[in-house]
Amino acid sequence: MAKFQTPLLDQLESGPWPSFVSDIKQEAAARAKNPKGLDYQIPVDAPEDLLGIVELSYRDKETHWKHGGIVGVFGYGGGVIGRYCDRPEEFPGVAHFHTIRVNQPAGKYYTTDFLRQLCDIWDLRGSGILNMHGSTGDIVFLGTQTPQLEEIFWELTHKMNNDLGGSGSNLRTPAACLGQSRCEFACYNTQDICYQLTQDYQDELHRPAFPYKFKFKFDGCPNGCVCAMARSDFAVIGTWKDDIKIDQEKVKAYVAGEFKPNAGAHAGRDWGKFDIQKEVVDRCPTHCMNWDGSKLSIKTADCVRCMHCINTMPRALHIGDERGASILVGAKAPVVEGAQMGSLLIPFIEVKPPYDEIKDVIEKIWDWWMEEGKNRERVGETMKRLSFQTLLEVTEVPAQPQQVRAPRANPFIFFKEDEVPGGWTRDIAEFRKRHQR
Amino acid sequence: MADEDVVLDFLKGKSAAKSKFYFKDFLPLFPDKGPREVKKILTKLVNAEKLEFWSSGSTTMYGLKGAGKQSQAEGED
Amino acid sequence: MAFISTGYNPQKPMEGRISDIGPRKYDEFLPEVIKKNFGKWVYHEILRPGVLVHVAESGDKIYTVRVGGARTMTITHVREVCDIADKYCGGHVRWTTRSNIEFLCDDEASMEKLCEDLKTRKFAGGSYKFPIGGTGAGVSNMIHTQGWLHCHTPATDSSGPVKCVMDTLFDEFTNMRLPAPVRVSLACCINMCGAVHCSDIGLVGIHRKPPMIDHQWADQLCEIPLAVAACPTAAVRPTKVELNGEKVNSVAIKQDRCMYCGNCYTMCQAMPIADSEGDGIAIMVGGKVSNRISMPKFSKVVVSYIPNEPPRWETLTKTVKHIVEVYAANANKYERLGDWCERIGWESFFKLTGLEFTHHLIDDFREASYNTWRQSTQFKF
Numbered sequence: 074m075a076k077f078q079t080p081l082l083d084q085l086e087s088g089p090w091p092s093f094v095s096d097i098k099q100e101a102a103a104r105a106k107n108p109k110g111l112d113y114q115i116p117v118d119a120p121e122d123l124l125g126i127v128e129l130s131y132r133d134k135e136t137h138w139k140h141g142g143i144v145g146v147f148g149y150g151g152g153v154i155g156r157y158c159d160r161p162e163e164f165p166g167v168a169h170f171h172t173i174r175v176n177q178p179a180g181k182y183y184t185t186d187f188l189r190q191l192c193d194i195w196d197l198r199g200s201g202i203l204n205m206h207g208s209t210g211d212i213v214f215l216g217t218q219t220p221q222l223e224e225i226f227w228e229l230t231h232k233m234n235n236d237l238g239g240s241g242s243n244l245r246t247p248a249a250c251l252g253q254s255r256c257e258f259a260c261y262n263t264q265d266i267c268y269q270l271t272q273d274y275q276d277e278l279h280r281p282a283f284p285y286k287f288k289f290k291f292d293g294c295p296n297g298c299v300c301a302m303a304r305s306d307f308a309v310i311g312t313w314k315d316d317i318k319i320d321q322e323k324v325k326a327y328v329a330g331e332f333k334p335n336a337g338a339h340a341g342r343d344w345g346k347f348d349i350q351k352e353v354v355d356r357c358p359t360h361c362m363n364w365d366g367s368k369l370s371i372k373t374a375d376c377v378r379c380m381h382c383i384n385t386m387p388r389a390l391h392i393g394d395e396r397g398a399s400i401l402v403g404a405k406a407p408v409v410e411g412a413q414m415g416s417l418l419i420p421f422i423e424v425k426p427p428y429d430e431i432k433d434v435i436e437k438i439w440d441w442w443m444e445e446g447k448n449r450e451r452v453g454e455t456m457k458r459l460s461f462q463t464l465l466e467v468t469e470v471p472a473q474p475q476q477v478r479a480p481r482a483n484p485f486i487f488f489k490e491d492e493v494p495g496g497w498t499r500d501i502a503e504f505r506k507r508h509q510r
Numbered sequence: 511m512a513d514e515d516v517v518l519d520f521l522k523g524k525s526a527a528k529s530k531f532y533f534k535d536f537l538p539l540f541p542d543k544g545p546r547e548v549k550k551i552l553t554k555l556v557n558a559e560k561l562e563f564w565s566s567g568s569t570t571m572y573g574l575k576g577a578g579k580q581s582q583a584e585g586e587d
Numbered sequence: 588m589a590f591i592s593t594g595y596n597p598q599k600p601m602e603g604r605i606s607d608i609g610p611r612k613y614d615e616f617l618p619e620v621i622k623k624n625f626g627k628w629v630y631h632e633i634l635r636p637g638v639l640v641h642v643a644e645s646g647d648k649i650y651t652v653r654v655g656g657a658r659t660m661t662i663t664h665v666r667e668v669c670d671i672a673d674k675y676c677g678g679h680v681r682w683t684t685r686s687n688i689e690f691l692c693d694d695e696a697s698m699e700k701l702c703e704d705l706k707t708r709k710f711a712g713g714s715y716k717f718p719i720g721g722t723g724a725g726v727s728n729m730i731h732t733q734g735w736l737h738c739h740t741p742a743t744d745s746s747g748p749v750k751c752v753m754d755t756l757f758d759e760f761t762n763m764r765l766p767a768p769v770r771v772s773l774a775c776c777i778n779m780c781g782a783v784h785c786s787d788i789g790l791v792g793i794h795r796k797p798p799m800i801d802h803q804w805a806d807q808l809c810e811i812p813l814a815v816a817a818c819p820t821a822a823v824r825p826t827k828v829e830l831n832g833e834k835v836n837s838v839a840i841k842q843d844r845c846m847y848c849g850n851c852y853t854m855c856q857a858m859p860i861a862d863s864e865g866d867g868i869a870i871m872v873g874g875k876v877s878n879r880i881s882m883p884k885f886s887k888v889v890v891s892y893i894p895n896e897p898p899r900w901e902t903l904t905k906t907v908k909h910i911v912e913v914y915a916a917n918a919n920k921y922e923r924l925g926d927w928c929e930r931i932g933w934e935s936f937f938k939l940t941g942l943e944f945t946h947h948l949i950d951d952f953r954e955a956s957y958n959t960w961r962q963s964t965q966f967k968f
Contacts, residue, residue, distance in 0.1 A: 086712025088754035093657040095710035100661035130735035131897040134863035142564040147600040150563035176610035185669035192662035208781035230605035241570030253626035275607035281570035282549040295878035303785040337633040338723030341764035406779035409819040443545040
């Protein structure tokens, strides 16, 4: 018998899509039964109280949570978010209901051993409810009480050799696409740089000293499955410099209908016979391709590596061999000054362990932003306020036409004094010799 | 005065009005030190249980341990 | 309940402490066939919705079965995932960026058995536990935030509206019959801790009323300078107000400067922002992150406000479904929703969808808004 009637939430159990309500109910039932005979360290009915308070929100159309800022594990400024409900007497199981972010492995592959260990910790010491995964990429434990925080951290570090993720004004838990582990488009090992930089920057991740959050994301190719250039302050996106590799026989096979175009992604609708001219050549954004009926050619100098032709004929076309990444800086969601996309800082950089060249760029950006950034200003906003030129200066990256869509459309150029012969100190007496007043 | 005391005095001096500060607010206390050095001082104070973090989730502040109004309100002290 | 200690000593927090170790290394978790063929994959194919095969130089294959699900799940559910992965996948499983679960099999026969098994698993309430799909030119799982389940500043729920939208778009999750992928996301307030600003369809919770001020409690619950400093638009200032004949310290809000972000409520519980009549959802469309064909772009607001209608959010789901249907009927193959809107023109988008164009949809937020006004006589009637 459920602790609370939840007539509104119950209506979210029907329909085909997996129901979080049904799932939480099954957790509530499992805890009530307690088959392992656990001495639950937070109230056994936490999932029921959670359903109860959410039902109340469904009635009120208002949230019933409050934020709490002081809770955390000792010495870390991030990884725990304090949460309290505003009806603690009726829902004591969720009166204190803090969040813990657990750093996920790069690419989000797991063994079931690891997951079961996680579940065991969270069974004993938390609500049993979690996010796989939070928006930034962490495993998110939803709902525990303050005395459990250190215990959970202890078990994670001592038994599972795994640390917490980031929150607050620090380096957030970096994330990567699955990269070379299972994708033929990946131009570098996204998981490895993600792992390595997470390790190298543990102090930045756990002890906040930035003006605001800072995110790394690593996409293996311009398809951008992990959304680096929209969602990370520092986006590393795979690319290449040389020719797209073409297997002409396989191109013909696509034309002949032997292979499904776009790897079968459009198979659910009859779009007619594959037309390489219409679907590939004419859709190329720079018109750098030609199909003469038997041979596909690409003018590499004009190719912008948009991935369309490769996505459409993955068995015939392959990324080039001279591989690396582009670095784009400053993406963020809209608050406060409006959304920003990452801006291209470095068109091409090699991505090879130990990644010193990339770390050098990161550290120069941090040094600058820590000095110049205002409180709660993302680096993208600092760039806008202090200019792209300043970013180039501090990172010692030369200005290149790739960095802009177009040159400036106004002549209000801020020259520096040392850029002008003779400087700005001029002799008025000399001037007067040539010009009367 | 030891670097740590500079921080503690600053916080004690302000505690009546405001108990939490952004990292950047500490930089003017040490005009000759860069952010990374100032961070080391704060970290030392956190590890010595003199300071504690306060997080809004998106940002983080530093304050004297136990200072401020929230911990009491939530029964977390 | 007896407190079970792990060995942590609160009197000596540094004793035996392990910190700064980061996550486990990714390669510990990779299936053998992936370790062996790492970086040597040559092509892939989507065999049917939700089922992929990747083929390596060596000829090795790996079969992936992608299933949707709620990102908020329980350990009971995760343990079931583990049981399945143990039975069919040698104890390996992964999650995608969009909260899909991927089961990986070395051979086709196990993959087929796995698919049969997954189809039979349902929650007690009747919904699928592991719907197969989310690949190719269809709708993948929704990225979303916490909402009423866990967040203190949401303008709507997240898990609920996501469940309702995905129920409505379910056939597009299990099929691949749209012109291109359609990425749908939901953020429960404008802070967008799950960024949805570059989604084909982005649903954003919005507040429409500035916070209330609980003068009686402001000075007791909050440090007023911190509440003032929390406001990104400097709309909050300290003030003294008369309350029951006494002067008390509190705050005042310049209401026309408020952008309803809730940051002050995060800092000060005497400034609640939630409001059943004020809160609701805006719909943004046409964003994308991929560089394929066209450059990445932001989503644009096409519906400024839909009220919260728990538990099933009928107006929201109807509107989203309608947008997807009009797009599906009119866009060219490979054309993302935003590319289609740009090709036909936004005036045609409103004509075809029948969505009402209101003054709220014209940008008036700071200088960049000028770039969205039309400086041309070229337009469609």
